[in-house]
Amino acid sequence: MTHATLNRQPQPQTTDDSRFVRGLAQLNQIDGDAGEAVVARVGAIAPDFARYLVEFGFGDIYSRPGLGLREREIAVVAALAALGNAAPQLKVHLNAALNVGVTRDEILEVLMMMSLYAGFPAALNGLFAAQEVFDARDAAGN
Amino acid sequence: MTHATLNRQPQPQTTDDSRFVRGLAQLNQIDGDAGEAVVARVGAIAPDFARYLVEFGFGDIYSRPGLGLREREIAVVAALAALGNAAPQLKVHLNAALNVGVTRDEILEVLMMMSLYAGFPAALNGLFAAQEVFDARDAAGN
Amino acid sequence: MTHATLNRQPQPQTTDDSRFVRGLAQLNQIDGDAGEAVVARVGAIAPDFARYLVEFGFGDIYSRPGLGLREREIAVVAALAALGNAAPQLKVHLNAALNVGVTRDEILEVLMMMSLYAGFPAALNGLFAAQEVFDARDAAGN
Amino acid sequence: MTHATLNRQPQPQTTDDSRFVRGLAQLNQIDGDAGEAVVARVGAIAPDFARYLVEFGFGDIYSRPGLGLREREIAVVAALAALGNAAPQLKVHLNAALNVGVTRDEILEVLMMMSLYAGFPAALNGLFAAQEVFDARDAAGN
Amino acid sequence: MTHATLNRQPQPQTTDDSRFVRGLAQLNQIDGDAGEAVVARVGAIAPDFARYLVEFGFGDIYSRPGLGLREREIAVVAALAALGNAAPQLKVHLNAALNVGVTRDEILEVLMMMSLYAGFPAALNGLFAAQEVFDARDAAGN
Amino acid sequence: MTHATLNRQPQPQTTDDSRFVRGLAQLNQIDGDAGEAVVARVGAIAPDFARYLVEFGFGDIYSRPGLGLREREIAVVAALAALGNAAPQLKVHLNAALNVGVTRDEILEVLMMMSLYAGFPAALNGLFAAQEVFDARDAAGN
Numbered sequence: 001m002t003h004a005t006l007n008r009q010p011q012p013q014t015t016d017d018s019r020f021v022r023g024l025a026q027l028n029q030i031d032g033d034a035g036e037a038v039v040a041r042v043g044a045i046a047p048d049f050a051r052y053l054v055e056f057g058f059g060d061i062y063s064r065p066g067l068g069l070r071e072r073e074i075a076v077v078a079a080l081a082a083l084g085n086a087a088p089q090l091k092v093h094l095n096a097a098l099n100v101g102v103t104r105d106e107i108l109e110v111l112m113m114m115s116l117y118a119g120f121p122a123a124l125n126g127l128f129a130a131q132e133v134f135d136a137r138d139a140a141g142n
Numbered sequence: 143m144t145h146a147t148l149n150r151q152p153q154p155q156t157t158d159d160s161r162f163v164r165g166l167a168q169l170n171q172i173d174g175d176a177g178e179a180v181v182a183r184v185g186a187i188a189p190d191f192a193r194y195l196v197e198f199g200f201g202d203i204y205s206r207p208g209l210g211l212r213e214r215e216i217a218v219v220a221a222l223a224a225l226g227n228a229a230p231q232l233k234v235h236l237n238a239a240l241n242v243g244v245t246r247d248e249i250l251e252v253l254m255m256m257s258l259y260a261g262f263p264a265a266l267n268g269l270f271a272a273q274e275v276f277d278a279r280d281a282a283g284n
Numbered sequence: 285m286t287h288a289t290l291n292r293q294p295q296p297q298t299t300d301d302s303r304f305v306r307g308l309a310q311l312n313q314i315d316g317d318a319g320e321a322v323v324a325r326v327g328a329i330a331p332d333f334a335r336y337l338v339e340f341g342f343g344d345i346y347s348r349p350g351l352g353l354r355e356r357e358i359a360v361v362a363a364l365a366a367l368g369n370a371a372p373q374l375k376v377h378l379n380a381a382l383n384v385g386v387t388r389d390e391i392l393e394v395l396m397m398m399s400l401y402a403g404f405p406a407a408l409n410g411l412f413a414a415q416e417v418f419d420a421r422d423a424a425g426n
Numbered sequence: 427m428t429h430a431t432l433n434r435q436p437q438p439q440t441t442d443d444s445r446f447v448r449g450l451a452q453l454n455q456i457d458g459d460a461g462e463a464v465v466a467r468v469g470a471i472a473p474d475f476a477r478y479l480v481e482f483g484f485g486d487i488y489s490r491p492g493l494g495l496r497e498r499e500i501a502v503v504a505a506l507a508a509l510g511n512a513a514p515q516l517k518v519h520l521n522a523a524l525n526v527g528v529t530r531d532e533i534l535e536v537l538m539m540m541s542l543y544a545g546f547p548a549a550l551n552g553l554f555a556a557q558e559v560f561d562a563r564d565a566a567g568n
Numbered sequence: 569m570t571h572a573t574l575n576r577q578p579q580p581q582t583t584d585d586s587r588f589v590r591g592l593a594q595l596n597q598i599d600g601d602a603g604e605a606v607v608a609r610v611g612a613i614a615p616d617f618a619r620y621l622v623e624f625g626f627g628d629i630y631s632r633p634g635l636g637l638r639e640r641e642i643a644v645v646a647a648l649a650a651l652g653n654a655a656p657q658l659k660v661h662l663n664a665a666l667n668v669g670v671t672r673d674e675i676l677e678v679l680m681m682m683s684l685y686a687g688f689p690a691a692l693n694g695l696f697a698a699q700e701v702f703d704a705r706d707a708a709g710n
Numbered sequence: 711m712t713h714a715t716l717n718r719q720p721q722p723q724t725t726d727d728s729r730f731v732r733g734l735a736q737l738n739q740i741d742g743d744a745g746e747a748v749v750a751r752v753g754a755i756a757p758d759f760a761r762y763l764v765e766f767g768f769g770d771i772y773s774r775p776g777l778g779l780r781e782r783e784i785a786v787v788a789a790l791a792a793l794g795n796a797a798p799q800l801k802v803h804l805n806a807a808l809n810v811g812v813t814r815d816e817i818l819e820v821l822m823m824m825s826l827y828a829g830f831p832a833a834l835n836g837l838f839a840a841q842e843v844f845d846a847r848d849a850a851g852n
Contacts (some may be wrong), residue, residue: 067251075220082221084795085368086405109209117687121796226511227652228689259403263512351535359504366505369794370831393493510653547654635819646785647792677777
């Protein structure tokens with residue numbers, strides 16, 4: 001059963017979709033196909049939320065020029081590894097980090113350092129996730 | 143009451159204190175006086191733990207060359223802001239980030255981005271902490 | 285191996301089992317078969333704990349009249365989605381919420397709002413869990 | 427030192443400020459003066475973020491009609507109490523809940539129930555925060 | 569304003585108050601005056617919850633003979649230090665641990681070990697809390 | 711692809727490997743084969759980190775004589791169950807606890823008690839993990 005009723009909520013239509021356009025471009029630059037896959041998956045259950053993700057997450061925040069994409073993904077990988085409760089998103093961002101130029105060794109350094117701030121389990125689970133991501137990319141020839 | 147008994151535990155004395163020396167140098171470079179203050183405060187209750195902090199935290203992890211100090215502090219600020227339960231340490235690292243060349247604007251960008259990964263409260267509390275740190279540095283002429 | 289020894293602990297037997305009876309009735313009303321399944325699963329390893337769950341969780345807390353069951357399940361779904369580390373229980377309560385009259389759209393609204401308080405990963409993982417629960421109910425004709 | 431440079435970031439200006447206007451109205455309805463105080467405090471350090479809070483938090487999410495404000499604040503109070511690491515925001519929302527018609531007894535019920543999902547410390551700290559909020563409102567004649 | 573209405577909820581009165589009596593005795597044995605103070609503080613805002621704390625927390629769980637009080641308090645201190653978001657309760661249990669015979673050095677060992685499982689900030693904040701508790705007891709001649 | 715480059719980082723070689731030797735012995739005593747498996751798995755992606763785990767985790771912390779191994783594992787099981795986001799490590803330590811003499815009933819008591827400090831989901835997920843560990847040991851004749 002679809003939840004099409006959601007997009008019929010009386011929400012004022014914005015005549016300015018620049019946030020969405022900018023966001024989608026940013027999403028593609030960082031996450032490639034994986035990003036569109038998440039948006040599609042979310043859109044299947046909550047279309048408005050997929051839109052917010054693109055507009056606010058990428059149109060408003062990620063496209064801000066005050067911090068480079070390498071630094072952004074380093075920060076996100078660190079935060080998600082430390083929180084330890086968002087494994088799917090951590091993998092998305094491990095890939096995103098590699099996509100924007102963070103090296104595999106740099107990623108491992110970030111994860112190892114999380115042992116100091118969130119403990120060894122958080123760091124270990126992050127390293128195991130990185131291993132899976134690296135192996136998948138190797139298998140796909142990336 | 144001191145806890146001097148702790149340093150009389152039958153722990154093999156390492157004949158190689160290079161980790162401690164390297165760690166202390168790294169700690170000073172990053173945290174300056176604030177770092178030594180934390181080590182002293184910890185040492186007053188658990189001397190061995192102060193030593194582990196310097197040796198493992200700074201001698202083993204921070205001094206690794208595979209990731210720059212700017213990136214390290216960006217990662218730590220992100221993680222601690224996301225966790226939201228280590229306010230004293232977040233302030234130490236906000237200062238550390240500034241010390242190693244992360245700009246105030248970059249710090250604010252990292253914290254704002256945490257709204258996406260840990261929610262607005264985490265981002266807000268991080269921004270309020272940053273405000274305190276910036277104000278203190280302004281007052282001290284830094 | 286059973287752990288039958290647990291129920292031979294010298295624990296005073298209560299002559300008043302009204303909390304258990306009230307709790308079981310409340311559990312059935314809210315969780316139906318799924319609730320009994322959890323109690324049975326817990327009872328297989330720690331019989332006393334299954335009893336506490338029914339007596340305290342449902343007999344003492346859930347049966348209190350000061351807050352309606354719709355509001356209770358909205359609160360629990362929000363909390364578990366925000367915590368992000370109790371996926372099995374989140375699914376139990378997504379079903380419970382539907383059982384006590386919270387609509388699918390209301391559930392999605394609660395989960396989307398968690399993006400503000402615990403970040404997008406928490407909200408996304410909650411939405412994905414809701415999708416699974418809705419699909420299972422559709423497949424079962426509920 | 428102000429951070430006025432932030433609002434000079436090359437960010438496309440939206441010609442449609444309906445999200446901000448809608449958000450501010452929603453914020454005032456729910457939080458009254460307290461909401462404006464938070465926005466002002468945030469605006470003093472990161473003006474763009476204050477704008478996002480109003481636009482996304484209140485303009486996009488809170489103003490959605492699919493879930494009533496009473497239910498929204500019940501969900502938020504539950505989540506923040508369970509997370510246990512956002513005391514300032516929990517107090518803001520305890521006040522917001524009262525403002526939108528959740529009774530004091532209902533708030534206490536939500537907090538007591540968090541003992542089941544996040545433990546007694548989370549519930550206790552939530553109850554202590556509620557006590558402070560109730561006392562302050564009593565003192566102010568609310 | 570009291571919340572006396574809470575104790576007039578239509579809740580079946582148990583004719584068997586052995587759980588409360590057993591709980592109160594256990595609470596006094598472990599926490600002494602500090603325990604009664606918490607119960608009184610909670611009772612001032614939510615009388616039923618104070619009763620649950622005594623009945624379930626101490627009457628059901630703490631009085632179980634399968635695990636000694638020393639081990640129980642070691643487990644609780646570890647958990648609360650790791651969670652890092654319940655500072656008041658951590659201090660209560662640091663005192664409780666000392667009351668039931670865990671030594672100061674053992675407490676410090678537990679806290680130091682939390683650096684491995686929750687990171688150095690959690691361990692440090694736990695050690696600082698322990699310092700406060702030890703100093704207060706020294707000042708009181710305990 | 712191996713990450714052999716990691717062990718060529720310009721890190722001063724310690725001439726004193728007593729921490730590693732002591733750590734490995736401690737690891738074997740507590741975790742047996744499971745411990746070596748984790749170290750090997752980590753070593754395959756980040757060799758230095760596997761070394762830190764052995765040296766700091768076991769050589770520095772676990773081998774300290776101020777707290778018995780039974781108490782250490784009780785503390786770790788409690789912390790990991792409370793955190794609820796490190797299921798693989800919780801299982802490792804459930805086995806470790808049994809290895810060092812904590813009984814099955816004692817383990818269940820620790821986990822049940824976590825319902826008070828982290829909520830029923832944390833306790834339940836810990837009990838389910840314990841069930842798996844006990845069953846696996848029964849199947850292997852342990």
